[in-house]
Amino acid sequence: MLDISAGRSRYIFRDRLIQLLIYTAVFFVSAVFIWILADLVRGGISHLSWNFLIDSPRDAGRTGGIGSILVSTILILLVALVVALPLAWTTAVLLAEFVPVTSQFGTMVRYSLQVLAGVPSIVFGLFGNAFFSIYLGLGFSILSGGLTLACMLLPILVSTAEAGLRAVPDTYRMSAAALGMSRTATLFHLLLPAAVPALAAGLLLGIGRAIAETAALLFTSGYVERMPGSLLDSGRALALHIFDLSMNVPGGDAPAYASALVLVILLLVINIFSMKLAFGLQSKRIMPA
Amino acid sequence: MCARNKCWVIFVVFFIIVSIWPNIGSAASKKLIVTGSSTVAPLVSEIARRFESMNNGVRIDVQTGGSSRGINDVRNGIANIGMVSRTLKSNETDLQAFPIALDGISVIIHASNPVITLNQQQIIDIYTGRLTNWKSVGGRDARITVVNKAEGRSTLELFLDYSKLKNSEMKPHIIIGDNPQGIKTVAGNTDAIGYVSVGAAEFEINYGAPIKLLPLDGVDASVANVRRGIFPLSRSLNLITRTAPQGLVRDFIEFARSTQVHDLVEAQYYVPVSVH
Amino acid sequence: MTWLKHSIMFPSVFTDKLLRWVLRSGAVVSALVMAMIMLFLLVESWPVFQHLSLTRFITDSSWHPLEDAYNLMPMLSGTLFASIGALFLAIPLGIASAIFIVYYASPRSALLYRRLIELLAGIPSVVFGFWGLTTLVPLINQFHPPGASLLAGILVLTLMILPTIALTAYAAFSAVPNEYMRSAAALGLSRWGMIYGVVFPAARTGIVAGVILAAGRALGETMAVLMVAGNVVQHAESLFDPIRTLAANIALEMAYAMGDHRSVLFVSGLMLMLLVMTLSGLAGWLGKNRYA
Numbered sequence: 010m011l012d013i014s015a016g017r018s019r020y021i022f023r024d025r026l027i028q029l030l031i032y033t034a035v036f037f038v039s040a041v042f043i044w045i046l047a048d049l050v051r052g053g054i055s056h057l058s059w060n061f062l063i064d065s066p067r068d069a070g071r072t073g074g075i076g077s078i079l080v081s082t083i084l085i086l087l088v089a090l091v092v093a094l095p096l097a098w099t100t101a102v103l104l105a106e107f108v109p110v111t112s113q114f115g116t117m118v119r120y121s122l123q124v125l126a127g128v129p130s131i132v133f134g135l136f137g138n139a140f141f142s143i144y145l146g147l148g149f150s151i152l153s154g155g156l157t158l159a160c161m162l163l164p165i166l167v168s169t170a171e172a173g174l175r176a177v178p179d180t181y182r183m184s185a186a187a188l189g190m191s192r193t194a195t196l197f198h199l200l201l202p203a204a205v206p207a208l209a210a211g212l213l214l215g216i217g218r219a220i221a222e223t224a225a226l227l228f229t230s231g232y233v234e235r236m237p238g239s240l241l242d243s244g245r246a247l248a249l250h251i252f253d254l255s256m257n258v259p260g261g262d263a264p265a266y267a268s269a270l271v272l273v274i275l276l277l278v279i280n281i282f283s284m285k286l287a288f289g290l291q292s293k294r295i296m297p298a
Numbered sequence: 299m300c301a302r303n304k305c306w307v308i309f310v311v312f313f314i315i316v317s318i319w320p321n322i323g324s325a326a327s328k329k330l331i332v333t334g335s336s337t338v339a340p341l342v343s344e345i346a347r348r349f350e351s352m353n354n355g356v357r358i359d360v361q362t363g364g365s366s367r368g369i370n371d372v373r374n375g376i377a378n379i380g381m382v383s384r385t386l387k388s389n390e391t392d393l394q395a396f397p398i399a400l401d402g403i404s405v406i407i408h409a410s411n412p413v414i415t416l417n418q419q420q421i422i423d424i425y426t427g428r429l430t431n432w433k434s435v436g437g438r439d440a441r442i443t444v445v446n447k448a449e450g451r452s453t454l455e456l457f458l459d460y461s462k463l464k465n466s467e468m469k470p471h472i473i474i475g476d477n478p479q480g481i482k483t484v485a486g487n488t489d490a491i492g493y494v495s496v497g498a499a500e501f502e503i504n505y506g507a508p509i510k511l512l513p514l515d516g517v518d519a520s521v522a523n524v525r526r527g528i529f530p531l532s533r534s535l536n537l538i539t540r541t542a543p544q545g546l547v548r549d550f551i552e553f554a555r556s557t558q559v560h561d562l563v564e565a566q567y568y569v570p571v572s573v574h
Numbered sequence: 575m576t577w578l579k580h581s582i583m584f585p586s587v588f589t590d591k592l593l594r595w596v597l598r599s600g601a602v603v604s605a606l607v608m609a610m611i612m613l614f615l616l617v618e619s620w621p622v623f624q625h626l627s628l629t630r631f632i633t634d635s636s637w638h639p640l641e642d643a644y645n646l647m648p649m650l651s652g653t654l655f656a657s658i659g660a661l662f663l664a665i666p667l668g669i670a671s672a673i674f675i676v677y678y679a680s681p682r683s684a685l686l687y688r689r690l691i692e693l694l695a696g697i698p699s700v701v702f703g704f705w706g707l708t709t710l711v712p713l714i715n716q717f718h719p720p721g722a723s724l725l726a727g728i729l730v731l732t733l734m735i736l737p738t739i740a741l742t743a744y745a746a747f748s749a750v751p752n753e754y755m756r757s758a759a760a761l762g763l764s765r766w767g768m769i770y771g772v773v774f775p776a777a778r779t780g781i782v783a784g785v786i787l788a789a790g791r792a793l794g795e796t797m798a799v800l801m802v803a804g805n806v807v808q809h810a811e812s813l814f815d816p817i818r819t820l821a822a823n824i825a826l827e828m829a830y831a832m833g834d835h836r837s838v839l840f841v842s843g844l845m846l847m848l849l850v851m852t853l854s855g856l857a858g859w860l861g862k863n864r865y866a
Contacts, residue, residue, distance in 0.1 A: 020766070023766060030670065031674050031678060032674070034670035034671065035674045035687065037667070038667060038736065039690060041733065042690055042694055045697070045702075045705050048708075096600050096603055096604055099600030099601065100597070100601040103598060107594060107597060117605060118605045120851075121604070121605045123857075123858075124847065124850050125607060125608045125611070125790075126786070126787050126794075126850075127789070127791075127793045127849075127850030128847060129794040129795070129820075131796050132794075132821075132846075135618075135828070136614045139614055139618075164790070165787060168742075168784075169742060169783075171783075172783050176746070176750075191587075192593070193593045206749075207748075210741055210744065213692055214695055214738065217696030217737070218695070221696055223698060224796050224797060248700060251704075269697075272696070272697075273693055277689070280689065
């Protein structure tokens with residue numbers, strides 16, 4: 010990053026003070042995270058093993074593993090993303106590119122998404138149960154859970170995508186117009202690739218939120234710990250399993266910690282993988298400015 | 299760019315196949331849906347798993363959501379069987395209940411607390427806020443932290459019955475939901491007092507939780523005493539149905555009450571119900 | 575002229591029209607979700623509206639549903655205190671983290687710290703709650719019993735919303751064009767002067783979007799707060815008093831609530847939604863034309 014050494018001595022003190030404050034904040038946040046991680050490791054590392062990742066749970070989850078649970082979790086995540094991403098990104102593109110800033114339609118859509126962001130996860134769960142499981146007849150299933158999660162992810166995905174698109178400089182759009190590109194072409198070949206860092210950041214935030222969800226899935230994708238045979242089967246998500254082990258099953262602390270560790274590692278893998286993908290995409294299409 | 303497009307196509311096709319595949323050639327298996335109390339769910343999950351392994355082609359889905367969900371779902375026909383962690387009330391006579399286990403409820407305090415026993419009046423006084431210091435019952439000079447359960451829970455109702463109090467008369471400092479939360483709260487606070495399921499408490503004590511069970515009315519709180527029937531405060535864990543059970547539902551309920559699952563019930567530190 | 579080969583121009587007007595309709599339908603579906611949830615809450619709480627007057631939610635003696643007392647005010651204040659406290663802590667920490675990643679850290683530590691924040695974003699609320707219950711609450715208990723308190727709730731909520739603020743601020747900062755920095759350097763601004771005077775105004779919309787998302791999350795957080803905040807229904811008189819939030823209340827009592835009690839819980843969900851709608855409306859009105 011550009012290093013601007015403080016030329017004016019008046020501001021050296023102020024700058025250094027701010028730097029100190031920022032470093033303290035960062036230190037504090039890192040310390041807490043490492044503390045939590047250390048507690049997780051201490052509690053769960055003994056329970057972790059290759060078999061843990063593959064076996065199904067036994068004795069209410071106290072022994073055995075989390076294999077079937079991992080499969081259910083990934084399926085729920087995939088369903089949620091496949092449904093939410095197109096919906097969210099089309100909304101964001103509409104809000105950023107095709108609708109005037111002051112239009113009523115745009116304001117209403119943005120407003121309803123902001124409100125959606127504040128709905129408690131348990132209300133999502135109850136709604137998902139009433140609408141997807143009962144009204145649409147999907148029952149307790151991975152599909153119900155994924156669809157409910159998709160509703161929860163909309164605000165995050167739309168908000169970050171819209172911010173990202175708006176940040177692309179107008180010069181791109183004007184150059185595209187000067188070259189005679191249609192708006193569709195501009196969108197797909199210029200604007201979206203340029204906004205990829207923001208889109209990816211939003212995606213990761215969304216994935217993080219989805220993986221961490223408990224209350225919404227309890228009433229929709231359910232509690233069954235068996236390996237799911239299809240999307241219409243009930244399947245327990247990893248966060249729900251952790252909740253059950255730590256708060257419902259006596260003596261389930263160690264597998265709860267171990268499962269939490271697996272979740273964190275899974276998230277790390279997803280993060281690294283999608284960041285590589287996102288930046289690979291961007292560098293192929295657009296040279297960094 | 300062509301290579302990437304191919305990747306997407308393959309991915310989408312794969313996803314579609316994964317969604318449809320099980321419906322191709324899967325035999326129509328018999329399925330039961332059981333919903334209700336989260337306290338009973340782990341036990342019934344284990345029983346269901348054993349039942350499935352003994353009967354091929356049967357699938358039993360156990361869901362949680364609370365005792366009231368069990369009752370509502372059974373009434374609406376959404377579930378075949380419901381799980382409740384209490385006996386049915388007088389306005390629930392349209393349902394039939396089948397006990398599958400017994401569970402005691404007792405008071406717990408931190409293991410380092412020197413107090414060994416409390417009589418009923420002392421417990422009532424602590425919970426209504428008349429006694430606020432452990433000193434007055436023979437303990438340390440420290441403020442008592444009272445832990446109560448959330449409204450509607452069967453453990454709370456039983457406790458209120460036993461202490462002849464109303465919930466609005468209780469003066470708690472912390473309110474908790476499920477038993478393990480109560481145990482963890484008391485384990486983390488040397489001056490706390492709470493009440494939980496005897497089975498859950500004994501289980502955690504065996505895993506090293508720093509709590510101890512107090513005797514109630516002179517009877518030691520243990521699963522053995524609940525089994526002998528001499529423990530004053532206990533509740534039955536029930537399976538409920540709307541009509542007289544038939545077919546697969548009847549088979550499963552009988553299995554759940556038979557001696558074949560006694561080891562599972564005891565593994566959860568409940569007391570099996572002997573059916574004659 | 576390689577792009578001519580792949581004919582990316584989509585020269586027909588038809589594609590643009592099609593695109594517009596596809597986008598519009600996507601947006602409508604997104605907006606519909608909120609309407610459906612609102613409808614759901616109204617339908618479920620309707621039985622109570624018919625025979626319970628609304629003032630009872632404000633003037634009843636306490637919250638004891640089984641004894642017909644339905645005062646929602648203490649839980650409302652608990653929700654507000656916890657969320658506002660969490661935002662108060664998380665906004666500076668989150669923005670400081672983002673500034674660190676973009677302007678102060680070496681590339682390697684920036685990547686490392688960003689990974690850390692991303693991981694923090696994915697830790698389930700139950701894990702935070704669990705950690706809070708077994709580590710944080712006993713710690714606070716040493717200073718001031720009972721430990722499970724408003725303070726514990728605020729701290730846990732802060733940890734949960736901090737990544738949202740940090741990551742959206744980071745995206746906003748990254749999007750500030752480099753020309754702005756070069757111009758600032760050319761003018762001789764110091765580092766903080768550049769950040770405060772140039773970057774903040776340029777990234778303001780992104781940061782505000784992140785803060786609104788985080789506020790929504792804080793208001794609606796259920797599990798973690800349920801485990802550490804004590805759950806006693808009362809107005810908090812100090813940071814160390816236990817409180818119960820509206821969302822935690824629904825989670826705590828829904829499992830065992832029947833009849834009127836259940837409907838009142840949905841009313842509290844409706845109240846929470848109204849609260850969020852008011853706050854969003856306020857934020858929108860204050861930041862009018864923030865994109866112009």
